[in-house]
Structure formats: structure tokens, C-alpha cells
Amino acid sequence: MELQRVTAEPAVSRCLMPETLHVDWPDGAPLSAESQASLRRAASVLEAGGLVAIPTETVYGLAAVATDPAAVEAIFRAKGRPAGNPLIVHVADAAAAVPLVAEWPAAASRLAEEFWPGPLTMVLPRSSQIPDVVTAGGRTVALRSPAHHMTAELLRMLARPLAAPSANRSGQTSPTTAAHVAASLGASVSLILDGGPCERGIESTVIDLSMSPPRLLRPGPISQSQLEAVLGHVVMNGLSASTGDGPSSGPARSPGLLARHYAPLAEVELTDDAAEAVARRLSRGERVGWIDCGEAAPAEPTDLSGLLGVVTPISERERERLLLKRLPAEPVAYARALYATLHELDEAGVESIVITRPPQEASWLAIHDRLTRAACPRDEPA
Numbered sequence: 001m002e003l004q005r006v007t008a009e010p011a012v013s014r015c016l017m018p019e020t021l022h023v024d025w026p027d028g029a030p031l032s033a034e035s036q037a038s039l040r041r042a043a044s045v046l047e048a049g050g051l052v053a054i055p056t057e058t059v060y061g062l063a064a065v066a067t068d069p070a071a072v073e074a075i076f077r078a079k080g081r082p083a084g085n086p087l088i089v090h091v092a093d094a095a096a097a098v099p100l101v102a103e104w105p106a107a108a109s110r111l112a113e114e115f116w117p118g119p120l121t122m123v124l125p126r127s128s129q130i131p132d133v134v135t136a137g138g139r140t141v142a143l144r145s146p147a148h149h150m151t152a153e154l155l156r157m158l159a160r161p162l163a164a165p166s167a168n169r170s171g172q173t174s175p176t177t178a179a180h181v182a183a184s185l186g187a188s189v190s191l192i193l194d195g196g197p198c199e200r201g202i203e204s205t206v207i208d209l210s211m212s213p214p215r216l217l218r219p220g221p222i223s224q225s226q227l228e229a230v231l232g233h234v235v236m237n238g239l240s241a242s243t244g245d246g247p248s249s250g251p252a253r254s255p256g257l258l259a260r261h262y263a264p265l266a267e268v269e270l271t272d273d274a275a276e277a278v279a280r281r282l283s284r285g286e287r288v289g290w291i292d293c294g295e296a297a298p299a300e301p302t303d304l305s306g307l308l309g310v311v312t313p314i315s316e317r318e319r320e321r322l323l324l325k326r327l328p329a330e331p332v333a334y335a336r337a338l339y340a341t342l343h344e345l346d347e348a349g350v351e352s353i354v355i356t357r358p359p360q361e362a363s364w365l366a367i368h369d370r371l372t373r374a375a376c377p378r379d380e381p382a
């Protein structure tokens with residue numbers, strides 16, 4: 001009998017796919033009886049301690065009832081997530097957040113009023129209602145109220161908070177569709193609620209309000225200047241993997257800020273001179289994905305001209321190994337499409353992804369953050 005090769009990464013069996021409920025509920029329309037039944041089913045799986053993938057406006061989350069430690073432990077197992085990396089707790093609104101924190105400062109009220117429901121996560125001292133496993137033993141809890149009407153309805157129906165990290169294997173690209181969740185987690189999630197593609201496409205902004213001045217831990221759709229308009233001064237995180245903070249040294253200020261994260265399977269090269277990088281990689285025989293920003297790449301890249309003006313002719317055979325994807329030169333639309341494009345290139349089996357560096361402007365900060373992490377070499381701490 002021939003032995004099959006076993007890889008260290010837990011393989012996702014394509015035969016064991018989770019149940020997916022497509023909830024057809026356009027925003028603003030009344031909830032149909034069928035959709036209501038789907039949400040009730042998701043609520044009952046969660047109440048029984050199961051895991052449900054939920055749509056949010058940022059990325060899909062892998063949810064469990066936050067006050068059920070055994071269910072939350074199952075999230076860590078399903079993701080292969082280090083126990084030192086705490087989870088975000090999702091609530092219906094600010095009133096549902098208050099019992100979960102030791103204090104609810106005026107700054108939290110103002111931010112919730114301005115940005116909830118929405119892509120802002122606030123870190124605050126936790127109350128005893130939050131189990132240790134959620135916060136990785138830390139004294140603070142991260143809270144957000146997601147702006148997806150289906151998940152908002154689920155939270156109201158449940159009347160319980162949901163702990164939910166992004167619904168992907170730890171370290172991989174976050175999912176922005178139900179299909180991405182199924183491909184990454186397979187049968188380790190009981191049920192997927194399919195709420196369509198995520199509108200924002202990158203993870204929420206995380207701000208730490210447990211210190212003064214407040215500290216931006218993860219840039220995201222809500223910008224530093226939007227936060228400063230409400231709070232006054234906000235400090236940029238100042239924490240990176242190079243500080244040595246991480247799961248191994250107790251709860252870091254935000255362990256998700258580790259260098260390599262959000263990474264596709266293919267090697268990523270982020271560069272100002274994408275034409276040179278693409279030509280170099282094609283000449284080595286690689287299958288290359290190229291994520292262009294706007295119209296920087298030539299319409300039909302058979303002659304690639306790099307920054308130094310060196311024109312490299314691309315042979316027919318090499319051109320067949322190049323997959324060119326153009327993303328809009330506007331940060332909101334770029335963010336919406338980015339992860340889906342990374343997933344698509346991975347699925348197409350490219351060995352490398354060359355990414356044209358987007359403009360160096362404040363409005364692109366969260367995207368630069370994700371691209372830099374995706375491009376971090378594999379031997380950096382992950």
C-alpha cells in the first residue's frame with residue numbers, strides 16, 4: 001500500500017465542508033421567515049457551544065459565545081491560534097458593551113456614538129463577565145459592534161456577546177467571502193452564515209483606551225485623524241515584532257501586530273518597481289501574480305519597463321505564467337478587493353505575488369500595514 005504524504009499544516013479536507021446558510025436579506029428589506037429561521041439556527045448552534053462563521057463589514061469572524069470558555073477554546077483550536085493572542089468581543093451596541101468592562105469612560109461613549117456600529121474596536125479594562133481565555137489572561141478586553149445587519153440581528157436575537165477573530169487559519173489572509181472561510185477552516189466550523197462579500201475588506205481599527213493618551217494598536221478603516229477629531233491626541237502603536245513583545249512574553253499590547261500576518265501562501269514582494277520584479281521572477285520560471293495599483297502596469301505587459309527604463313521583453317510562455325490583477329488607485333475600493341485578490345491568486349497556484357506599492361499617503365496607512373505584514377519573510381516571528 002502506498003503511504004500518502006502528510007504535511008505539518010492541518011490539511012482542510014475539501015470533502016468535509018461546513019454547512020453554509022445563504023441568508024437572502026437585502027439591507028432595509030423585511031427579514032423573510034426563511035432568513036429568520038437561518039439566524040435562529042445559527043443562534044442555537046452558538047447557544048449549544050458551537051462555532052459559527054459570521055459576516056461583518058470588515059472580514060468574516062469565527063464566533064462563539066464569549067462567556068462560554070469551552071466554546072472560546074474551540075475557536076483557538078479551529079484557527080491554530082496561539083493562546084496568547086486575545087479575541088475581539090462583538091456586541092449589538094454600547095449598552096451591551098458596558099457590563100463587559102470595569103469602566104466605560106466618556107471617550108468610549110463618544111467613539112461608540114460616532115463609529116458604532118462600525119469598524120472600530122476599543123480596548124478597555126474588562127469586567128468579571130469576560131473569561132480569561134478571551135483576553136489571553138490580560139486585564140483588558142477588545143470590543144466592537146459590527147455593522148452587518150445580519151450579524152447585528154443575530155447579536156440581538158442571542159442577547160449575548162460573541163468572541164470572534166477573523167475566520168481563517170492563524171497567520172493566513174482574512175476571509176472576505178463565505179467561500180474563503182470554508183477553504184481555510186473546512187469542517188472545523190459548524191456553520192457559515194453567508195452574508196455576501198464584506199464591504200470594507202480589511203480588519204477593524206483597534207484603539208487602546210485603557211491608557212492615556214489613547215493608543216492606536218492597529219490601523220484600519222477608521223483613520224487616526226477621524227479618531228483624533230473625537231478624542232484629541234492619539235498615539236500610534238509604536239509596537240512591532242522587533243520590540244520582542246509577543247505571545248511568548250505574556251499578553252503583548254496587541255499580539256496581532258506581529259510582523260508576519262495576513263499572509264497568502266505565495267511569497268509576496270511589495271515594491272515600487274513591480275515591472276522589474278515581475279520580469280525577474282518570470283525569467284526564473286515562476287508563476288507570478290501581479291497586483292497593480294490603478295493603471296501603473298502596461299495594458300498588455302509583454303514588454304516590461306522597470307524604473308531604470310530597462311525594457312524586458314516577455315516571451316509568450318512567460319506571459320502565460322503571469323496573472324495581472326488591477327486594483328483601484330483609491331484606498332477604500334482597494335481595501336475592499338485586496339484580500340479577495342490575494343485568495344484568488346493563491347487559488348490559481350502562483351508561486352509569488354508582486355504588489356505595486358500604493359501611494360504613501362495617510363489614507364493608505366491601513367493598507368500599507370497589511371501589505372507590509374503579508375510581505376514579511378516567513379522566518380520572521382509569526
Ligand code: TXA
Binds near residue numbers: 204255
Ligand atoms: O474587523 C475585525 O476586527 C475582525 C472582525 C471579525 O471583527 N476581527 C479580527 O480579529 O480581525 P482578529 O482576532 O483577527 O484580530 C484582533 C486583533 C488582534 O491583533 C489581537 O491581538 C487584538 O485585536 N486584540 C484583541 N484583544 C486585545 C486586547 N485586549 N488588547 C490588545 N489587543 C487586542
Ligand code: MG
Binds near residue numbers: 165166174
Ligand atoms: Mg486575524
